[in-house]
Amino acid sequence: MTLRSAPPISLTRPSKVQAFEPDPALMDRWQAGLRAADARATNVISMLDVIGADGWTGEGVTARRIAAALRSITADEITVDLNSPGGDFFEGVAIYNMLRADPRRVTVRILGLAASAASVIAMAGDEVQIGRAGFMMVHNAWVVAIGNRHDMAAAAETMMPFDAAMAEVYAAKAGVDPAQAGAWMDAETWFTGPQAIEAGLADDFLTADVVETESHHGNGRRALRRIDSLLAKQNIPRSERRALLADLRGTQDAAASVMPRADDDWTAIARSLIQTLT
Incomplete structure (x- = not known):
């Protein structure tokens, strides 16, 4: 998404x-x-x-x-x-x-x-x-x-x-x-x-x-939502969250054809982003 x-x-x-x-x-x-x-x-x-x-x-x-x-x-x-x-x-x-x-x-x-x-x-x-x-x-x-x-x-x-x-x-x-x-x-x-x-x-x-699947696309979309929720809890403005998530989505799509990442990897990225921004 x-x-x-x-x-x-x-x-x-x-x-x-x-x-x-x-x-x-x-x-x-x-x-x-x-x-x-x-x-x-x-x-x-x-x-x-x-x-x-x-x-x-x-x-x-x-x-x-x-x-x-x-x-x-x-x-x-x-x-x-x-x-x-x-x-x-x-x-x-x-x-x-x-x-x-x-x-x-x-x-x-x-x-x-x-x-x-x-x-x-x-x-x-x-x-x-x-x-x-x-x-x-x-x-x-x-x-x-x-x-x-x-x-x-x-x-x-x-x-x-x-x-x-x-x-x-x-x-x-x-x-x-x-x-x-x-x-x-x-x-x-x-x-x-x-x-x-x-x-x-x-x-x-x-x-x-929603019919849950184990596809990479489905995991990635759920991960992006979790990232957005975590960023919102850190009082990151919505405009900044949208820009960051758009960049992440582009990175995710580019990496998918080479090495799909697990949902937990995106959670680690979210935590790293929060630590950087705060």
């Missing part, structure tokens, strides 16, 4: 163009009944609703709620359980940036659906896991605009940087050109769990869906 530094999204809400409710088709596919496997976990943030406040019920996943949850968690690692059809783009951007800025390791588990704004939130994870039967959907931003043809043209122009920002985030995670991510968005692309992993938008299946 290659960890990359995800770009921040810096946008302000336009005065005449507002975020819109998710496509009804998304709501039909959203399975609200899914819940986190361990409700007792003290480091798990559950996002199992639309993104943004629901004006009718007062429910929904808001940036304010997530900020409070992050402040209350004292663990060295954070797990985000995600099942959402999306919703308010700007709330999703705020949550994405909060998770990205947190120095602790963040694991996102897509339990059912991560669509629209929820798929942006998923990209904030150092590791993104998805159910084998899970889904991810990416598309261009939606708005409601009122006015004449000039107003419509202005609204379309206003949305261009929003779509470009999302494409950059998807591209950074998947390791593709932003144009490719933009093409996914233009086509309103639905990814199954295996397709999301193949595209690079997710790193692995949920633990229950």
Whole structure:
């Protein structure tokens, strides 16, 4: 698994163009009944609703709620359980940036659906896991605009940087050109769990869906996660951890064809790195 530094999204809400409710088709596919496997976990943030406040019920996943949850968690690692059809783009951007800025390791588990704004939130994870039967959907931003043809043209122009920002985030995670991510968005692309992993938008299946093997690749990926966890416990900033792990992954892949290393070797490397950095 290659960890990359995800770009921040810096946008302000336009005065005449507002975020819109998710496509009804998304709501039909959203399975609200899914819940986190361990409700007792003290480091798990559950996002199992639309993104943004629901004006009718007062429910929904808001940036304010997530900020409070992050402040209350004292663990060295954070797990985000995600099942959402999306919703308010700007709330999703705020949550994405909060998770990205947190120095602790963040694991996102897509339990059912991560669509629209929820798929942006998923990209904030150092590791993104998805159910084998899970889904991810990416598309261009939606708005409601009122006015004449000039107003419509202005609204379309206003949305261009929003779509470009999302494409950059998807591209950074998947390791593709932003144009490719933009093409996914233009086509309103639905990814199954295996397709999301193949595209690079997710790193692995949920633990229950993973078939453990003794392959070198599998050992190396688990070792990199352990290294990241150890570095996080030493208060190494996430940006530094990602850069170090990206370098290690390149070294690992280069060495694999000559002399595969055992998982314990990577643990020794992690401890050596920690001693050097501290």
